[in-house]
Amino acid sequence: MTKRRYERPVITKHHSGFMNKFGNSPVSVPKTEIDGVAVKKLTEEYGSPLFVISEKQIRQNYKNLFRIFRSRYPKIQMTWSYKTNYLNAVCSVFHNEGAWAEVVSAFEYDRARKLGIRGENIIFNGPDKDENALIRAIEEKAKIHIDHFDELYQIIELAEKMGKQAQVAIRVNMDVGIYPKWDRFGFNYENGEATEALRRIAINKNLKLIGLHTHIGTYMMSTEAYRTGASKLVHLANLLKSQFGLVLDYIDMGGGLPSYNTLKGQYLQAEELLPTLEQYADAITAPFFELNYSSDEMPTLFLENGRVLIDDAGFLITQVLANKRLSDGKRAIIIDGGVNILFTSFWYKHKISPAQQTSVHTENAAIYGPLCMNIDCIREDIVLPTLKKGDQLVVHHVGAYNVTQWMQFITLRPNVVMVMEDGSVELIRKSEDLDYIMSLESIPAKLQTGVK
Amino acid sequence: MAKFSVPSNLAVSESGFLFVPSSGETFTLNEIGSEIFMMLKKGSEDKEIFETVVDSYDIDLYTFEKDFSDFITQLKNHKLIKEL
Numbered sequence: 001m002t003k004r005r006y007e008r009p010v011i012t013k014h015h016s017g018f019m020n021k022f023g024n025s026p027v028s029v030p031k032t033e034i035d036g037v038a039v040k041k042l043t044e045e046y047g048s049p050l051f052v053i054s055e056k057q058i059r060q061n062y063k064n065l066f067r068i069f070r071s072r073y074p075k076i077q078m079t080w081s082y083k084t085n086y087l088n089a090v091c092s093v094f095h096n097e098g099a100w101a102e103v104v105s106a107f108e109y110d111r112a113r114k115l116g117i118r119g120e121n122i123i124f125n126g127p128d129k130d131e132n133a134l135i136r137a138i139e140e141k142a143k144i145h146i147d148h149f150d151e152l153y154q155i156i157e158l159a160e161k162m163g164k165q166a167q168v169a170i171r172v173n174m175d176v177g178i179y180p181k182w183d184r185f186g187f188n189y190e191n192g193e194a195t196e197a198l199r200r201i202a203i204n205k206n207l208k209l210i211g212l213h214t215h216i217g218t219y220m221m222s223t224e225a226y227r228t229g230a231s232k233l234v235h236l237a238n239l240l241k242s243q244f245g246l247v248l249d250y251i252d253m254g255g256g257l258p259s260y261n262t263l264k265g266q267y268l269q270a271e272e273l274l275p276t277l278e279q280y281a282d283a284i285t286a287p288f289f290e291l292n293y294s295s296d297e298m299p300t301l302f303l304e305n306g307r308v309l310i311d312d313a314g315f316l317i318t319q320v321l322a323n324k325r326l327s328d329g330k331r332a333i334i335i336d337g338g339v340n341i342l343f344t345s346f347w348y349k350h351k352i353s354p355a356q357q358t359s360v361h362t363e364n365a366a367i368y369g370p371l372c373m374n375i376d377c378i379r380e381d382i383v384l385p386t387l388k389k390g391d392q393l394v395v396h397h398v399g400a401y402n403v404t405q406w407m408q409f410i411t412l413r414p415n416v417v418m419v420m421e422d423g424s425v426e427l428i429r430k431s432e433d434l435d436y437i438m439s440l441e442s443i444p445a446k447l448q449t450g451v452k
Numbered sequence: 453m454a455k456f457s458v459p460s461n462l463a464v465s466e467s468g469f470l471f472v473p474s475s476g477e478t479f480t481l482n483e484i485g486s487e488i489f490m491m492l493k494k495g496s497e498d499k500e501i502f503e504t505v506v507d508s509y510d511i512d513l514y515t516f517e518k519d520f521s522d523f524i525t526q527l528k529n530h531k532l533i534k535e536l
């Protein structure tokens with residue numbers, strides 16, 4: 001006799017009253033495969049938890065964003081934001097599509113160089129560029145975006161000593177009508193610091209001012225903030241031309257475009273709340289046509305987007321370790337992936353789907369990781385079907401910041417694989433092992449005795 | 453071995469709709485939840501329920517015991533059963 005398919009017994013209480021103004025709870029559609037590869041097969045081969053990156057999605061995102069901007073402004077150069085995800089395979093897909101490298105530390109600069117990116121195709125941002133890194137960047141004609149006066153004078157000194165001309169831009173911070181103001185990076189526009197820095201650069205023979213840069217914030221939900229930012233940089237560019245006859249090669253509008261991840265505290269889903277990429281592109285490119293440049297002088301528009309290009313190309317497959325009831329009767333699900341590898345769960349309500357067919361009965365639950373720490377909460381409230389130990393869940397939109405900000409804590413960081421466009425699967429970062437972790441440590445001789 | 457009592461005035465339909473006339477509360481049970489509740493209402497003991505479910509569903513005894521225990525806790529919290 002064939003036995004019937006089992007699911008846990010469930011009872012759901014009905015709540016009467018006004019309908020939820022935000023509509024019904026989202027239905028959990030199972031995510032059984034990623035780009036045609038079964039989730040189960042992936043974890044059988046590479047273990048759980050497992051990060052999965054889709055090459056196809058990255059390329060699709062890149063081409064889409066490039067097309068949207070290119071159809072509004074002809075000179076576009078995309079640069080890949082290394083800090084968002086600097087796995088070599090991921091960077092290589094972007095470079096293969098034509099992106100330059102945007103780095104914010106010597107470590108990232110060296111990574112880009114090891115991948116074969118020429119210095120002139122590297123944007124060097126960030127407040128911490130040590131002397132060796134600056135020497136290398138000047139030597140290799142990287143585009144150095146100066147963050148503060150101390151750095152400006154250090155570059156002047158180094159370039160003089162080296163007898164070279166550094167290729168520089170400044171990062172400009174400004175009031176674009178958002179709160180909090182991002183004024184800790186770069187030179188301020190409103191208080192005149194930016195124009196003063198530009199004046200000093202313009203008159204120094206060891207510096208070549210080639211661009212202007214701003215990055216107005218992250219997960220920006222307002223297109224108008226970008227329009228304001230672009231207008232202010234255009235104003236500075238016009239000033240440089242009229243006062244110094246200086247024509248810029250590029251204006252870098254940074255990144256900050258949001259992905260379709262919903263922030264904690266947002267009632268509506270990100271998809272319903274966010275402007276379209278076309279609206280952002282309109283706001284960013286429109287002010288460029290106010291430049292007092294001739295048509296052959298028009299600068300290239302640099303973009304440094306990360307999150308919007310990679311977030312939905314990343315998935316985290318996890319497994320249910322246990323079901324519990326909290327003191328108030330609420331269901332709690334413990335999974336094998338914690339906040340140490342899913343850093344973004346601190347600010348996102350990540351979409352999470354079961355990876356197998358499930359019942360129609362759902363229950364509100366909290367999802368906790370395995371860390372034995374109270375902070376290890378992946379979702380405080382999520383409606384999910386009944387799940388049993390060993391069932392799998394797929395966390396969506398995890399491609400940005402997780403595999404750069406993750407930390408090794410009480411267990412080993414997992415494998416990362418990439419599903420290639422042809423459907424094959426490649427291991428792009430293998431899980432650490434205990435020997436590797438311990439090889440970085442040493443025990444002082446006098447501590448090598450004791451209880452064994 | 454545990455046995456439970458279910459208030460006699462509770463109405464449960466075959467499709468798993470449960471109505472408590474005294475309070476007006478309503479609940480939905482999934483298929484297996486509904487079957488178990490019917491067995492409890494008939495006065496079945498836990499051992500008998502375990503055997504019936506393991507015989508007819510694709511599930512091992514230990515997993516079902518865990519789920520049964522969780523289900524019973526929920527029914528008690530909603531004051532739909534009492535342990536005798």
